[in-house]
Amino acid sequence: MTRQKRSHHKLKRAVAPYLYLSPSLLIIGLLMLLPMVTVIAYSFQNSAVLRRDPSFAGLKHYQAIFDDPVFWASLWHTLYFTCMSVIFHMTIGMVFALMLNSDRINPTLRNILRVLYILPWLFTAVIIAVIWRLLLEPNGVVNSILMQIGVIGSKVEWFSSPETALHAVTFANIWAGYPLFMVSLLAGLQGIPKDFYEAADIDGAKAYQKLIFITIPQLMPIIISISLLDFIWTMQVFPLIWITTGGGPIYSTEVLSTYTYKLAFSSYNLSQASASAVVILLISLGLTLFYIRYQKAR
Amino acid sequence: MRKRHTPKDRLITVALHLALAAGLFFAAFPIYWMLSSSFKSNTEIFALPPTILPKAFTLEAYAAILGDPVKLRFFFNSYFVAGAVTVLTVLIALLAAYGFSRFNFRGKGSLNTLIISTQTIPPITLLIPFFGLVVSYGIFDTYVALILTYLVFTLPYAILLMTGYLNTLPRDLDEAVAVDGGSSWTALWRVIVPISLPGVVATSVYTFLLCWNEFLFALTLTKSTSMRTVPIGIQLLMGQHAFEWNQMMAMSVLGSLPLLLIYLVAQRYFLAGMTAGSVK
Numbered sequence: 369m370t371r372q373k374r375s376h377h378k379l380k381r382a383v384a385p386y387l388y389l390s391p392s393l394l395i396i397g398l399l400m401l402l403p404m405v406t407v408i409a410y411s412f413q414n415s416a417v418l419r420r421d422p423s424f425a426g427l428k429h430y431q432a433i434f435d436d437p438v439f440w441a442s443l444w445h446t447l448y449f450t451c452m453s454v455i456f457h458m459t460i461g462m463v464f465a466l467m468l469n470s471d472r473i474n475p476t477l478r479n480i481l482r483v484l485y486i487l488p489w490l491f492t493a494v495i496i497a498v499i500w501r502l503l504l505e506p507n508g509v510v511n512s513i514l515m516q517i518g519v520i521g522s523k524v525e526w527f528s529s530p531e532t533a534l535h536a537v538t539f540a541n542i543w544a545g546y547p548l549f550m551v552s553l554l555a556g557l558q559g560i561p562k563d564f565y566e567a568a569d570i571d572g573a574k575a576y577q578k579l580i581f582i583t584i585p586q587l588m589p590i591i592i593s594i595s596l597l598d599f600i601w602t603m604q605v606f607p608l609i610w611i612t613t614g615g616g617p618i619y620s621t622e623v624l625s626t627y628t629y630k631l632a633f634s635s636y637n638l639s640q641a642s643a644s645a646v647v648i649l650l651i652s653l654g655l656t657l658f659y660i661r662y663q664k665a666r
Numbered sequence: 667m668r669k670r671h672t673p674k675d676r677l678i679t680v681a682l683h684l685a686l687a688a689g690l691f692f693a694a695f696p697i698y699w700m701l702s703s704s705f706k707s708n709t710e711i712f713a714l715p716p717t718i719l720p721k722a723f724t725l726e727a728y729a730a731i732l733g734d735p736v737k738l739r740f741f742f743n744s745y746f747v748a749g750a751v752t753v754l755t756v757l758i759a760l761l762a763a764y765g766f767s768r769f770n771f772r773g774k775g776s777l778n779t780l781i782i783s784t785q786t787i788p789p790i791t792l793l794i795p796f797f798g799l800v801v802s803y804g805i806f807d808t809y810v811a812l813i814l815t816y817l818v819f820t821l822p823y824a825i826l827l828m829t830g831y832l833n834t835l836p837r838d839l840d841e842a843v844a845v846d847g848g849s850s851w852t853a854l855w856r857v858i859v860p861i862s863l864p865g866v867v868a869t870s871v872y873t874f875l876l877c878w879n880e881f882l883f884a885l886t887l888t889k890s891t892s893m894r895t896v897p898i899g900i901q902l903l904m905g906q907h908a909f910e911w912n913q914m915m916a917m918s919v920l921g922s923l924p925l926l927l928i929y930l931v932a933q934r935y936f937l938a939g940m941t942a943g944s945v946k
Contacts (some may be wrong), residue, residue, distance in 0.1 A: 381769070383849050388765030389777070391758045392821055399818040400784055403795035410794060417798040467686055472679045483933075485693045490925045492879040494897040495918040499700045502711070502911055509716045511698060516715070543696065551937060572889065597786075604788045607881035611901060624862060625790045632794055633886060645791040656786040660779060 403499070410642035417638045429643035435446075438619055440645065442627040449452045449538050449609075449623060450602045454595055461549025466583075468550075469557045482554070489547035492532040497611035500540040501527065527613050530620035537612050537621050541605065549594055556590040557583070589666055600652055624648050670783035683831065704728070711911050726891075727916035737917065739892055740899030744921075747812050747895060748877035754813070755820040755873045756828075756866055764854050768840060784822045789882050802889050807889045815883050819871045829867025832858065845919030865946070868935040871928055878924060896921040 410416035414425045433439050464485050468478055491499070503510050514520045516567040526536040564582050573581070582590075606625040609615065615622040615630065628648065632641035703711050704727055705720040713721075713863055731737050765771075766778065796815050805811045839861075840853035848856070881897045888894055895901065902909070929936050 385765040385769035386772040388761045392762035392825060395821060396784060399814060400787065403792050406795035407791055464689055467682060470682060472682050481690065484690055487693055487697050489927055491922055492897055494881055494900050495922055498900060499696050500916055502703060503699060507712045512714060512716050560682055579814055599787045604790065606790065612878055628790050638794055642794050645794055646790045649791040652786055652788050656783050660783060
């Protein structure tokens with residue numbers, strides 16, 4: 369190669385990665401970063417989207433949200449829904465993974481059960497919502513079984529009484545989400561070196577000691593990163609709640625996403641909805657920063 | 667060494683199998699109930715005591731769904747949008763992944779962090795500005811609106827998945843092309859793409875699923891019945907015929923078929939995609 373050709377080649381190598389990345393960056397920039405800036409701008413305007421020349425509103429819309437008791441109720445429901453979901457996803461996922469990983473069960477049975485235990489994960493949120501509405505209908509199969517075995521005395525309206533609705537949607541979400549933990553923890557369990565357990569056997573360790581001192585510490589990185597992701601994603605859940613209860617009855621299952629959606633598309637108060645959306649964004653970003661720092665520290 | 671066949675040991679094995687059975691009931695009963703209800707008549711669904719197997723097996727619910735052009739249109743829309751987004755996503759992500767995997771450049775680390783962090787942006791936050799944009803560009807209630815917005819959510823995952831896959835391919839392959847004087851573009855299409863099929867399949871599967879499941883944007887950015895996708899169709903069915911549970915279950919079964927089929931046929935790729943966000 370001549371020198372000129374070589375420097376030309378070098379230049380091409382330097383520019384090439386940006387060219388390959390340009391379509392993606394264009395889309396992410398125009399359709400993700402720009403809208404994020406836009407929604408922040410909307411939250412400081414009066415009649416955002418609806419008027420061409422909206423006036424500056426300052427922090428008025430944030431003030432309105434923080435003065436709204438429904439917002440605080442939504443925040444609390446979101447926290448309850450998310451924390452319970454993550455805790456039970458993790459517990460059920462762990463128990464199922466440990467059971468499937470046991471050498472007491474026959475490998476064929478293990479493979480069949482693994483496929484069946486993953487099932488809830490394969491269904492769309494809307495379909496999960498519809499299935500649970502059918503199951504938890506006042507005249508549905510769950511009430512009928514529970515009454516037969518005497519757990520409840522009369523039909524419970526799971527989704528339409530304020531006392532049970534939040535627990536019912538949380539339960540449906542727990543059912544739908546544990547397989548992510550199960551699959552990840554199973555993969556993690558298979559990666560723990562066998563000699564750890566052999567060494568513990570020689571020392572005469574009991575099963576629960578092996579679990580506490582070997583298995584759980586070894587799985588800790590997976591548990592922490594999946595919990596963080598699950599927390600961020602569960603916090604954003606919309607369709608499951610929208611279809612089962614729509615946030616009701618009397619706001620008893622209102623979460624941040626349904627609260628924001630109603631502000632925007634039922635009340636057409638897009639400015640206030642933007643302020644609420646920015647609050648959700650900030651919470652998510654905070655958790656995401658935490659997640660990324662954790663991943664980098666590993 | 668584990669001692670076998672002591673009475674205590676047998677007891678543990680039996681208890682474990684009982685627990686597995688309980689787990690199976692928890693995981694699979696709701697799905698079984700959906701399936702069996704879709705083959706029942708509407709009155710049998712609420713029969714007391716509940717019938718575990720359909721007593722009078724009927725396909726009437728499926729006939730009602732498949733014989734209704736409005737409902738078939740929901741399926742067409744879902745397949746069309748998910749298919750289009752999948753093709754676009756895989757192409758664009760492949761280019762970006764190639765850039766990430768084979769080049770060192772300024773800003774690589776921060777771009778990578780940016781892409782990882784976009785995965786966690788709440789859809790509801792983007793919904794309001796998207797609504798504003800879609801209305802002002804006159805694409806409200808069109809396929810274009812759905813395809814463009816879905817791309818934003820599928821691309822970050824697809825780039826991470828594809829980069830991860832390309833990183834597993836030996837670099838000597840494309841370096842050989844460079845030694846022969848070929849450009850990186852030639853190396854990409856002649857060498858990398860032909861051996862990237864598993865990565866492409868995993869990415870496609872995951873992208874398709876994300877689109878197939880999407881609800882919030884389809885709900886907000888489309889309006890006419892002819893533009894609605896399956897998840898919205900199910901919700902509409904619920905509003906219109908609140909008591910036609912067998913039809914709702916049949917539509918749910920039909921709406922779950924693509925996911926179930928992909929899972930059964932390509933389990934490995936499916937799991938690779940589903941856990942992609944979390945193992946990164």
